[in-house]
Amino acid sequence: MSTLPVDHGHTLYFAEFGNPQGIPLLFMHGGPGSGCNPAQANLLYPEGFRIIQLDQRGCGQSTPSGSIEANTTTDLVADMERLREHLHIKRWAIYGGSWGCVLALEYAKRFPERTLGVLLRGVFLARREDWNWFALPDGVSKQFPAAYQALLASLQIYYHTDPASVLLEHLRTEPKSAYQATLAWDTWEAAIMQTSTPSFNPDPHTWLPRIARIRIYAHYAAQRFFLPSNGVLNGLDKLGDIPVLAVHGRHDQVCRLEGAELLRGYLKSYQLLVVDAGHGIYENNLQQGLRQLAKQFYLQLKR
Structure with a gap:
C-alpha cells in the first residue's frame, strides 16, 4: 500500500x-x-x-x-x-x-x-446515448417509471433537464441535504441493478465518503465524461x-x-x-x- x-x-x-x-x-x-x-x-x-x-x-x-x-x-x-x-x-x-x-x-x-x-x-x-439511456426520460427509466419519478422528486426536478447537473448542485449544499441527494441517486441505481435499497444512516460520520463518491460521479456525468x-x-x-x-x-x-x-x-x-x-x-x-x-x-x- x-x-x-x-x-x-x-x-x-x-x-x-x-x-x-x-x-x-x-x-x-x-x-x-x-x-x-x-x-x-x-x-x-x-x-x-x-x-x-x-x-x-x-x-x-x-x-x-x-x-x-x-x-x-x-x-x-x-x-x-x-x-x-x-x-x-x-x-x-x-x-x-x-x-x-x-x-x-x-x-x-x-x-x-x-x-x-x-x-x-x-x-x-x-457516448452521449449511453448517459441518455441511463439518466434521461426516454431510456431505461421507461422500464422503471416509479423509481425514476421518485428520483426526480427527490432531486426536485420538475422539468426536462439533466439529473447530473442538478445532483451536483445538491452536493454543494449542507451535509444532510447532500447526503439525501446521494441516497436518491443510489436508490435509482439500486432499482436498475435490482439490489437492496440503501437506507438513511443517522450518523453524520458515514455521510462524507458517500457524498465524495457521488460528487465525483456527478462531476464526470455533468461534463459527459470529458469526451x-x-x-x-x-x-x-x-x-x-x-x-x-x-x-x-x-x-x-x-x-x-x-x-x-x-x-x-x-x-x-x-x-x-x-x-x-x-x-x-x-x-x-x-x-x-x-x-x-x-x-x-x-x-x-x-x-
Whole structure:
C-alpha cells in the first residue's frame, strides 16, 4: 500500500496484489468515484498477474477525498502513466470495469507502446446515448417509471433537464441535504441493478465518503465524461493488434450489450464473452466469466 503525489494537491493511493513476478496488470475501478476493492483482485488470475489497484483522483483512499479540482479523464489517464513510470514498469496490461473501461481504452489509445493488452468488464463507452439511456426520460427509466419519478422528486426536478447537473448542485449544499441527494441517486441505481435499497444512516460520520463518491460521479456525468459525443470510439484504431478481451452481462441495464458488441467493428483483436448476468460485479456469473477471461488473457499474453 503506497501513495503517489501528483498535481493540484492530489495524492493517489495504490496497492499491489497477486504474483510479484507476474505480468503487471493495472486495475482501474468503476464509478466514476467508486474506489478499489481489494477482494476484486482475486477475480483477475492473481496466480499470473501482478495486480496494481489505483484509486483515481478523489476516490477511495486517494486524497483530498471527493475533490473535483483538476479531475478530468485526461488527468486520470496521465496519472496511469505516472504510476507506470513510478513503478519502473516497461509495459503492462490494463483492466477496467464499467467506467474503468473508458480509462483502459483511453490509456491504450494514448500509450499503445506501453500496453500489452486490455481486459474489460461491463463495457461502458461513455457516448452521449449511453448517459441518455441511463439518466434521461426516454431510456431505461421507461422500464422503471416509479423509481425514476421518485428520483426526480427527490432531486426536485420538475422539468426536462439533466439529473447530473442538478445532483451536483445538491452536493454543494449542507451535509444532510447532500447526503439525501446521494441516497436518491443510489436508490435509482439500486432499482436498475435490482439490489437492496440503501437506507438513511443517522450518523453524520458515514455521510462524507458517500457524498465524495457521488460528487465525483456527478462531476464526470455533468461534463459527459470529458469526451466527444461518441465517447471512446474515436481513435481505437491506434490499438492495432493489441488484444482486447471483454466480459459483459446479457441482461445489463446500466451498460447495454450493444455497446460491447459494437467494439467488434472498431478493434482488430477483440473477444467478447457474454454471460447470463446484469452489470454488478457481485453477480456470480459475471465473476465466473471474469475469472475465465482473466486466465485466458494471461495465457494469451504469455505466448
